[in-house]
Structures are given as structure tokens and as C-alpha cells.
Amino acid sequence: MTPPPPPARTSSAPPADDARCPCLSGLVYGECCGPLLRGEAVAPTAERLMRSRFTAFATSDEAYLLASWHPSTRPEALDLDRDVRWFRLDVESTAEGGPFDVRGVVRFTAHYRDAGGANLQQETSRFVREAGRWLYVDGT
Numbered sequence: 001m002t003p004p005p006p007p008a009r010t011s012s013a014p015p016a017d018d019a020r021c022p023c024l025s026g027l028v029y030g031e032c033c034g035p036l037l038r039g040e041a042v043a044p045t046a047e048r049l050m051r052s053r054f055t056a057f058a059t060s061d062e063a064y065l066l067a068s069w070h071p072s073t074r075p076e077a078l079d080l081d082r083d084v085r086w087f088r089l090d091v092e093s094t095a096e097g098g099p100f101d102v103r104g105v106v107r108f109t110a111h112y113r114d115a116g117g118a119n120l121q122q123e124t125s126r127f128v129r130e131a132g133r134w135l136y137v138d139g140t
Contacts, residue, residue, distance in 0.1 A: 014034065036049075037064045043133075047106050052064070054110055088110070089109075101129065105126055
């Protein structure tokens with residue numbers, strides 16, 4: 001018998017600074033994605049921006065997702081499904097996207113659970129760095 005899915009998230013509160021970061025970098029939230037989502041720091045690489053965006057999905061931080069999206073492709077608004085629980089991120093590969101690059105590509109698999117059970121999203125995302133800030137452009 002398959003166990004039932006965990007209850008849907010009813011809060012979009014970020015984790016405590018000493019809790020494991022949702023992006024699974026191995027760091028705690030306060031040393032990883034927390035400062036980025038709070039606007040206290042900028043992502044030094046495309047991969048770090050992608051990890052912080054995963055964390056923003058996991059914590060339902062629509063404002064951060066929109067702010068980290070390139071204006072040329074950014075939607076006017078987001079309508080995140082609060083019943084989706086993002087729980088694992090696997091970074092498959094990166095191309096460019098370092099601190100001195102202006103473009104980067106990150107391929108990843110994001111795992112989530114919804115009312116239908118466990119699922120995954122595989123994406124190759126493109127990023128650009130403008131005025132010292134990495135921005136998400138699009139993904140396939």
C-alpha cells in the first residue's frame with residue numbers, strides 16, 4: 001500500500017536560518033539562499049541563482065521569482081500552486097555562468113509532490129548577468 005502524500009503546505013514562511021537549505025547545497029538556509037531571497041546578497045553564479053529560485057518555489061516566494069527573472073521574458077504575475085511541495089534539486093550540469101561570465105546554462109532536475117504523487121521537472125535554463133546580477137531568461 002502506498003502511503004498518502006504529505007499534507008499540503010499551508011504556509012509560505014521561509015525556513016529558519018539554521019535549517020537545511022531547500023536547494024540541498026549542503027549549507028544552512030542562512031548561509032545559502034536566505035541572504036539572496038532577503039535581498040541581502042546577489043547570486044555570484046548562474047547556478048546559485050538557479051538554486052535560489054528553486055528555494056523560492058519551495059517557499060512560495062513569488063516576489064523573488066519575479067525579481068530574478070529577466071524583464072524581456074518575465075511574466076506580469078505568477079500563480080504558484082500552494083499544493084505543490086518542491087523537495088529535491090539535482091543540478092545535472094552547468095556551462096559558463098561563473099562570476100566573470102555574462103551567460104550561463106544550468107541543467108537540473110527538480111522533484112516535487114502534488115495531489116497526484118511524486119513528479120519531476122527537468123529543465124535546461126538560460127541565465128544572463130547584467131549590471132552584476134544574474135537573471136533567469138528561460139528554460140526548456
